[in-house]
Amino acid sequence: MVRDVKRKPSELLRFLIAVVLVLGIGAIVVLRVTTHGPARPAAAIAPAAPPPPLPAPSTEACGTDGWRDAAAANDRSLNSLVWSPFGRAETGWATYAPLIGREAGTRCGPATAGFAAAYARWQAAHKLDPDGIVKESDFATMRNAMALRRPFVQQTAQGLCPAAPADTALAAAAPAESYGGKPIQLRESALTAYRRLVAAARAEGVAHGEVLKLVSGYRSPAEEAQRCSGGGCNTLTRAHCSAHRTGLAMDLYLDHPAGQDPTSTDDANRAAMARTPAYRWLVVHAGDYGFLPYPFEPWHWEWTGEPP
Numbered sequence: 001m002v003r004d005v006k007r008k009p010s011e012l013l014r015f016l017i018a019v020v021l022v023l024g025i026g027a028i029v030v031l032r033v034t035t036h037g038p039a040r041p042a043a044a045i046a047p048a049a050p051p052p053p054l055p056a057p058s059t060e061a062c063g064t065d066g067w068r069d070a071a072a073a074n075d076r077s078l079n080s081l082v083w084s085p086f087g088r089a090e091t092g093w094a095t096y097a098p099l100i101g102r103e104a105g106t107r108c109g110p111a112t113a114g115f116a117a118a119y120a121r122w123q124a125a126h127k128l129d130p131d132g133i134v135k136e137s138d139f140a141t142m143r144n145a146m147a148l149r150r151p152f153v154q155q156t157a158q159g160l161c162p163a164a165p166a167d168t169a170l171a172a173a174a175p176a177e178s179y180g181g182k183p184i185q186l187r188e189s190a191l192t193a194y195r196r197l198v199a200a201a202r203a204e205g206v207a208h209g210e211v212l213k214l215v216s217g218y219r220s221p222a223e224e225a226q227r228c229s230g231g232g233c234n235t236l237t238r239a240h241c242s243a244h245r246t247g248l249a250m251d252l253y254l255d256h257p258a259g260q261d262p263t264s265t266d267d268a269n270r271a272a273m274a275r276t277p278a279y280r281w282l283v284v285h286a287g288d289y290g291f292l293p294y295p296f297e298p299w300h301w302e303w304t305g306e307p308p
Ligand SMILES: [Zn+2]
Pocket: 216, 244, 249, 250, 251, 297, 299, 300, 301
């Protein structure tokens, strides 16, 4: 009886440990399966090659003779293509046109022959039918390349969630640097990189007033868990393991339609942001300062100068 009493707690303990292990492994598997946002490409983990360098603005011909039919097709579909580039139905590809042009290595507008010619070169380089016409079936290739350049995605694609940095690695942005004066922290090196980026944008006249101020920076795992406590995480727009926990991701203020939140994933909001000079400048120049975009959210940028 005495032995029984002694053995039972130990068996119970072992049973509980086994249950915790099984649940833990199960949770990891479920997390990997259900975290299916755009930041989740297929199995490949290797970082994708950078996009081709852009030609000098003065040398690129956008109205070349060829590719007029493809340009006309792109012009028609720019605001009418019915597709689901990130698993959610959308109309038109204007929101992604700046990034698609950047990936294709062109500064030409999306309805030009020069854009179609550059897009055809990108298609050929990726073994796709080089017809110069933007289409849903091509987009997964482009989307995955953009995702797999992000060190954060290289980790989450393996089912890993980066640990948060130590408090001592974080630095506070000045109130004048944040939208509405909200207290925002970033990893110190990322904040320094952000300041360089904004200084360059200001020098080029695309950042003024609130534009490019920080809307969001570091979010602790506890804050992440709280955001998820009401459900709705591991969807397209919200994750249990968000890049913001690294202290390297930041949401930047871009002009947005009245009545919208500066980080609203409403299609009209994202489309309006993609039209802003600041966003177009970021698409072309942010990489020079070590920043990579998250195509679904024009405001979200990740600094890549340190591992997540
Ligand atoms: Zn963000």
